Amino acid sequence: MNRFSVLPIADHVLENRLVVAPMASQTSTLDGKVTDKTLHHYANLAQSKAALVMVEYSFVALSGRSEPHQLGVHNNDCIEGITAIAKVIHQTGAKAGLQLTHCGGKAQLDVCPDLMAPSGITVPAYDRILPTPKMMSLNDILILKQQFVDAAKRVELAGFDFVELHCAHGYGLNQFLSPLTNQRDDQYGGCQRNRARLVVEIIKQIKLHTQLSIMVRVPGQDLYPQGLTQRQIVESCKYFIDAGVVILDVSSGIGGWNRPKERRGEGFLVEEAAYLKKAGLQACIIGVGGIETAAYIDMALENQWFDLAAVGRAILKGPKEFADSVMSVNSKALV
Template sequence: MVKLFESYTIRDITLKNRIVMAPMCTYEANAHGEVQPFHLTHYGSRAVGGIGLIITEATAVLPEGRISTNDLGIWNHHHIEGQSAIVAQAHAYGAKIAIQLAHAGRKSTVGGRIVAPSALAFDENYHTPEEMTTADIEAVIQAFADAATRAQQAGFDVLEIHAAHGYLVNTFLSPLTNKRTDSYGGSTENRYRLLRNIIDAIRVNWDGPLFVRVSAHDYTEGGLVPEDFIQFARWMSSQGVDVVDVSSGAVVPAIINAYPLYQVPFAKTIKEGANVAVGAVGLITTGHEAEQVLQDGGADLIIIGRELLRDPYFPYRAAKQLDVPFEPTVAVYKRGW
């Protein structure tokens, strides 16, 4: 039986298939972090295309936590209206929708105060951040919690915490970027503490599905490897995280040998080691590849990124490749499909 087009239930949310749109920055917001017509078209077209779950781009919980001045934001109640419009577009065509809550940390380029666990720049092209105080850390935890409340008010079905790709939470997890000597640095448990506290703060008011995106491999000696995330994932699961979204890299500059399905083994390692649900990402471009990952037990969800930039109708194409029926979300599309 084809698994890619099976439904998948997470808490009280049922996805119509296992295809997930990965969060991908578009840098199309205005300088205030507000939703633009582009976003409604961008996400709406993927909903029309038949995606089970759309995860929107990294959305900043604080203005200084943006990657760029054109990132979407949810640090203010004024953002709720625009985010609600994105949700409505997805729901109109049968897709569930998630928001990725993010803080760029030392990779922020918006100017002003740039912070990180330790005063280490990503590379010579980035500013050296300030080492965060305990008060700074507590403010970030509260910002994630407040952003989650706004996301709930906007109607999102799922929340995802961005703990990957060298942004703030990721830099606390990795020993390459966290050189602290207080309760937020040193041991594995201490380096996890920021993420632990963010999850707990979000769970106070959010009882829906919760994902965490991680970078499971630092590709650098002394950095994190997938086996390290077995313990992280066990802790996440005990706190009510439902799915670990397994990506890799970008915490420090590194050479990555990317090829089709190259990150899938990382997801499988975490899934089997921690007995948690995972999403697999990384150059998955065909229905056959996606189905093989599911059949091999490498993941529970298939998270597609760049292929969905090329083809919003990937689910239709994947269904044809796998020879399964696929009903369009808009009846008139039957003429072409």
């Protein structure tokens, strides 16, 4: 097996093992609409020859925005723009996926004045001090669930193949999963099954109402004291798979996606993916973190650390150059 091996998943066939990682482009209008710059950006990323191009974290409701110029899927006026994104990706033969997010308690008040989270606990972040959010009521949770499902329906109407729930990097759904930020004493807190309940309910509803293939971006662990452990993530992933998830995209948790201080080298987060792969979960596993060479991808596939390699910055730097150096048959793999 190597980076050119075909991978059938659900109703799709991925032509190789490369995925463009979701990356915020900050090219949308202030109300979250696609611009020409956004389309150009994705047409460019799709030149990487990746089999799957993920579209950046897109908010499901204005109350879940993380930053200005973030892409939105919060109302039907967004469908036209994201349809155009799916089209430019499909033109290269790649499959298209879009990542859905709600910031929960991870935003500044100027962007998100009514900050809400599973508990009224300030979300820890390595790079900033965040305001304390309001604790969500059961009705707030019901509304949030519906917002994710409605957004997924728009993603399907736009012609995407995959939708991904962003449950990593400390955002809203990560806050529900994590014992650090979820200290509820109702059916959404208390034990891992309860902390995973909201994500499971969203997955089931998306499966019921769309034909989309469902992915989740999970932390391999929170990488934060008293945060989610690898075992708790394995448990949560079992619930997600039972509910209908076909791909687990394994990244980091509370604190953000940046390279943890003690992690070095190419594939700095891949051991998180490898842990889930070893647990024998019945889903395809994506690994990420500083991947940039053909040799690394082929070695990781050979060692069964992951099924798919997601690459962010190395593709962002030059998609065409990346394709030439890593995804050409002449590019050097195992040496």
